[in-house]
Structures are given as structure tokens and as C-alpha cells.
Amino acid sequence: MGAAVRAERRITxxxxxxxKALLLDADGRVVGAVAARGPGVRLVEITATAVVLATGGAGGLFGATTTPAALKGEGLALAARAGAEILDPEFVQFHPTAIDVGLDPAPLATEALRGEGARLIDGEGRFLLGEAPDADLKARDVVARAVHAARMEGRGAYLDARAAIGEAFPHEFPAVFAACMRSGLDPRISPIPVMAACHYHMGGIAADADGRTTVAGLYAVGECAATGVHGANRLASNSLLEAATFGRRAGRAAALETGGGRPSPVEVTPDLPEAAMSELRTAMTAHAGVVRNEAGLSGLIALIDRLEAQYGSAAALEAARLVVQAALDRRESRGGHYRSDYPQTAAVADHTRVRNVRPAMRPAVLEPAA
Ligand SMILES: Cc1cc2nc3c(=O)[nH]c(=O)nc-3n(C[C@H](O)[C@H](O)[C@H](O)COP(=O)(O)OP(=O)(O)OC[C@H]3O[C@@H](n4cnc5c(N)ncnc54)[C@H](O)[C@@H]3O)c2cc1C
Structure with missing residues (x-):
């Protein structure tokens, strides 16, 4: 894909x-973007008849994540700031078997290992989800909670591939093997320490089947978009399929856009200092992670308020606020969103739709799913 882009002379x-910002004209249509370039951080204004956001997920908002730290939900926040509807931002998927060897991002122990018979055990060697051969193959959220609970109880969580894969590990799962060996861990000899980590954002910028958002001139594709196809719990491998399908459609639709007025002056998002980002990430994993509740989520809102007062409205803070406020407002458990104080699933599936988050954040509005 990268090679195809580089080979196309019409793409710079x-x-x-x-x-750093989206440009709007007087009618509220997106007419370009502001980007910060180079080590000297030069701000560049780019005008366009359409902008397609493809800024990925929001895993970098969490301390424990399988995604690069650069994915801080900035596209999501800037789209919201431009007035775009945000759909189901609380729906974050946590992968149950991120390898816990102190790396950021955490390498992934693919589900295929469990498919081949590797088992989830605690530090005493007891099965985390029971003895049945298919016990570890439940949905990601169920397995993630079992791993999370074992760790919270101090029992530890490990993926034991010694019997099921053993000597075949290097050629059957070379990427996982290499990740383990780089950390001094031989999975043929030792169980792999695992943790649940942020992996995918089902929620995002509301987009139709052509990637169109609710703001004229603005498109969103890939993980930053929410087309609704992943519900509250993405099935493995569907995201690349979605990105390829809707990306093509969005490109075609955006190319047909015309018009747009002069850009109005715009506020550029400040960066969050590293220490503040680190504080946010740790708190997000602790309180907006696998298990959520009102006290933890309310504490997170207070933290985001404090950081915003100190450092300004950084896009990462606005993205975190979208996730946390919607998680607080959704008083049920569904898919990747689990509330220990509201463990039941509501009989009717509702979407969260958030609009007009600036200047004052409005509470999320629940509307029936289509
Ligand atoms: C370890 C791992 C394994 C996975 N395996 C699979 C799989 O097998 N099958 C599957 O379907 N999915 C898988 N996924 C999910 C899938 O990889 C992602 O959903 C997909 O890559 C998202 O593509 P994207 O183009 O939307 O975003 P990304 O590929 O994340 O790209 C977004 C880009 O935007 C950039 N960006 C972000 N903010 C800004 C900003 N403010 N300014 C400029 N640039 C910005 C980022 O740096 C990044 O380069 C996996 C994910 C992980 C982490």
C-alpha cells in the first residue's frame, strides 16, 4: 500500500x-487543515475541497496498548471540534493476550495460539477460564476480563504454549516468537506473561458507506471512523477489510467534492507534555480499561479537567473526554464496554451520538440504533 502511494505522482x-486543526469556512464546511511540519514545528495551512481523515484509533490514550503511542485520537477530537457527530466513543476493544514484557506498544500473542491449543493459566498453573478444551476461545471481552481479574487478584496471567506448540513455535508463529525472544523469554520453555491491552476503537467519527461525516467536506476512513460495522465488539480481522472497502469508496466520493469558501481563523491544538500524557495513559488503563465504574470514570473526568486547565485543550484530552464521558453515560455493559456497577446488557441496543463538544462538552445523547 505504501509503495503504491509513493509510486503515484499525483500524491504528495x-x-x-x-x-493540528481542521479549517472551516463561514458555512461550517471543512475546507482544509493545519499541519505542523518538521523539527522546527512550522505550521502549514492546506486548503482543499475535501479532507479525508485516516488517523487510526486511540490506543495511545491508554498505558497498556498494542497500538503505537502516536494514535491519540487526535483526528477524532478535531473532527468533533469541527462539529462532526461522534458515534459510540466508549466502545474500545481490549485484547486479552498482549505480551507483558514492559514494551510500548505491547507485542501481541495472536488468538491463533489459543486456536492451536495454547492455554491461559495463572501463576499456580490453574486454568483461567476452566478446563474445557475450548474454554479460552470465548469472545475477546470475556477472555480479557478473566485475564484482568487474575492479575488484579495477584494470581498473574500467562499463555502456556509449551505443550500445544512447543518446538514448532519458531516456524509456526515467527513474529510472536521473535517478540518473546527479544525480551529474553523462550515460549517453548516458559509460559508467556499476558495482560489485557487496548487494541481497537470501534467508536469514532460517524461516517456513512462513502466515508462522509456529518460535516460537509469532511470524510473519515479506517479505525478513526465509525461506520457501525463493528458494533460494540469487533470480530478479529474485520478492520482491514473495512478500511479497504470504505477507504476506496471514500476516496471516490471525496474526489467529486467541489466548492467551499475562505477558511476562518482557527485554534491550533496544543501538545500535551510527556509527563501529563503519561499520567493520562496510566489513568485511562486503570479506569476506562477492561472494567469501568462510576467512581473511576468520574475521577478520570476530574483528571482531564485538571490537565486541560493546566495545558489547554489538547486533542488527546478531548479524545479521552469523549471516551470517558460516553462510558460514564452508558449505564450498561455491552461488548468491549464493561461496567462493574452496571453489568447487565440493556434489552434495547442504543448508539451514543455526541455532537457539538465545544466550547462546553455536552453529555452524550443515547438514541435507538437504526
Ligand atoms: C498488533 C495489531 C495487530 C492487528 N491485527 C489485525 C489483523 O490481523 N486484522 C485486522 O483486520 N486488523 C488488525 N489490527 C487492527 C488494524 O491494524 C487497524 O485497525 C488498522 O491498521 C487501522 O488502519 P488505519 O489506516 O485506520 O490507521 P493506522 O494504520 O493506525 O494509521 C493511522 C496513521 O495516522 C497517523 N496519525 C494519527 N494522528 C495523527 C495526526 N494528528 N497527524 C498526522 N498523522 C496522524 C498515525 O501516526 C498513523 O500513521 C491489528 C492491530 C494491531 C495493533
Whole structure:
């Protein structure tokens, strides 16, 4: 894909650019973007008849994540700031078997290992989800909670591939094997320490089947978009399929856009200092992670308020607020969103739709799913 983009002469690639704001005209149509470029952080204004956001998920908002730390939900926040509807931001998927060897992002022990018979055990060698051969193959959220609970109880959580895969590990699962060996862990000899980690954002910028958002001139594709196809709990491997399918459609639709007025002056998002980002990430994993409750989520809102007062409205903080406020408002458990104080699933599935998050964040509005 990268090679195809580079080979296309009509595409200009800026690898050193970061999105800092979306440009709007007087009618509220998106007419371009502001990017920060280079080590000297030069701000560049780019005008366009359409903008397609493909800024990925929000795993970098969490301390424990399988995704790069650069994915801080900035596209999500800036789209919300431009007035775009945000759909189900509380629906975050946590992968149950991120390898816990102190790396950021955490390497992944693929589900295929459990498919081949590797078993989840605690530090005493007891099965985490029971003895049945298929006990560890339940949905990601169920397995993630079992791993999380074992760790919270101090029992530890491990993926034991010694019997099921053993000597075949290096050629059957070379990427996982290499990740383990880099950390001095031989999975043929030792169980792999695992943790639940943020892996995918089902929620995002509401987009139709052509990637169109609710704001004229603005499109969203890939993980930053929410087309609704993943519900509250994405099935493995569906995201690349979604990105390829809707990405193509969005490109075609965006190319047909015309018009747009002069860009109005815009506020550029400040960066969050590293220490503040680190504080946010630790708190997000602790309180907006696998298991959530009102006290933890309310504490997170207070933390985001404090960081915003100190450092300004950084996009990462606004993205975190979208996730946390919607998680607080959804008083049920569904898919990747689990509330220990509301463990039941509501009989009717509702979407969360958030609009007009600036200047004052409005509470999420629940509307019946289509
Ligand atoms: C370890 C792992 C394994 C996975 N395995 C599978 C799988 O087998 N099958 C499957 O379907 N899915 C899988 N997924 C999920 C899938 O990889 C992602 O959903 C997909 O890559 C998202 O693609 P994207 O283009 O939307 O975003 P990304 O590939 O995440 O790209 C987003 C880009 O936007 C950039 N960006 C973010 N913010 C800004 C900003 N402010 N300014 C400029 N640039 C910005 C980022 O740096 C990044 O380069 C996996 C994910 C992980 C983490």
C-alpha cells in the first residue's frame, strides 16, 4: 500500500506532518487543515475541497496498548471540534493476550495460539477460564476480563504454549516468537506473561458507506471512523477489510467534492507534555480499561479537567473526554464496554451520538440504533 502511494505522482507525502486543526469556512464546511511540519514545528495551512481523515484509533490514550503511542485520537477530537457527530466513543476493544514484557506498544500473542491449543493459566498453573478444551476461545471481552481479574487478584496471567506448540513455535508463529525472544523469554520453555491491552476503537467519527461525516467536506476512513460495522465488539480481522472497502469508496466520493469558501481563523491544538500524557495513559488503563465504574470514570473526568486547565485543550484530552464521558453515560455493559456497577446488557441496543463538544462538552445523547 505504501509503495503504491509513493509510486503515484499525483500524491504528495509529508511524513513529518501532524494534523493540528481542521479549517472551516463561514458555512461550517471543512475546507482544509493545519499541519505542523518538521523539527522546527512550522505550521502549514492546506486548503482543499475535501479532507479525508485516516488517523487510526486511540490506543495511545491508554498505558497498556498494542497500538503505537502516536494514535491519540487526535483526528477524532478535531473532527468533533469541527462539529462532526461522534458515534459510540466508549466502545474500545481490549485484547486479552498482549505480551507483558514492559514494551510500548505491547507485542501481541495472536488468538491463533489459543486456536492451536495454547492455554491461559495463572501463576499456580490453574486454568483461567476452566478446563474445557475450548474454554479460552470465548469472545475477546470475556477472555480479557478473566485475564484482568487474575492479575488484579495477584494470581498473574500467562499463555502456556509449551505443550500445544512447543518446538514448532519458531516456524509456526515467527513474529510472536521473535517478540518473546527479544525480551529474553523462550515460549517453548516458559509460559508467556499476558495482560489485557487496548487494541481497537470501534467508536469514532460517524461516517456513512462513502466515508462522509456529518460535516460537509469532511470524510473519515479506517479505525478513526465509525461506520457501525463493528458494533460494540469487533470480530478479529474485520478492520482491514473495512478500511479497504470504505477507504476506496471514500476516496471516490471525496474526489467529486467541489466548492467551499475562505477558511476562518482557527485554534491550533496544543501538545500535551510527556509527563501529563503519561499520567493520562496510566489513568485511562486503570479506569476506562477492561472494567469501568462510576467512581473511576468520574475521577478520570476530574483528571482531564485538571490537565486541560493546566495545558489547554489538547486533542488527546478531548479524545479521552469523549471516551470517558460516553462510558460514564452508558449505564450498561455491552461488548468491549464493561461496567462493574452496571453489568447487565440493556434489552434495547442504543448508539451514543455526541455532537457539538465545544466550547462546553455536552453529555452524550443515547438514541435507538437504526
Ligand atoms: C498488533 C495489531 C495487530 C492487528 N491485527 C489485525 C489483523 O490481523 N486484522 C485486522 O483486520 N486488523 C488488525 N489490527 C487492527 C488494524 O491494524 C487497524 O485497525 C488498522 O491498521 C487501522 O488502519 P488505519 O489506516 O485506520 O490507521 P493506522 O494504520 O493506525 O494509521 C493511522 C496513521 O495516522 C497517523 N496519525 C494519527 N494522528 C495523527 C495526526 N494528528 N497527524 C498526522 N498523522 C496522524 C498515525 O501516526 C498513523 O500513521 C491489528 C492491530 C494491531 C495493533
Amino acid at each position: 507525502v509529508w511524513e513529518d506532518a501532524r494534523l
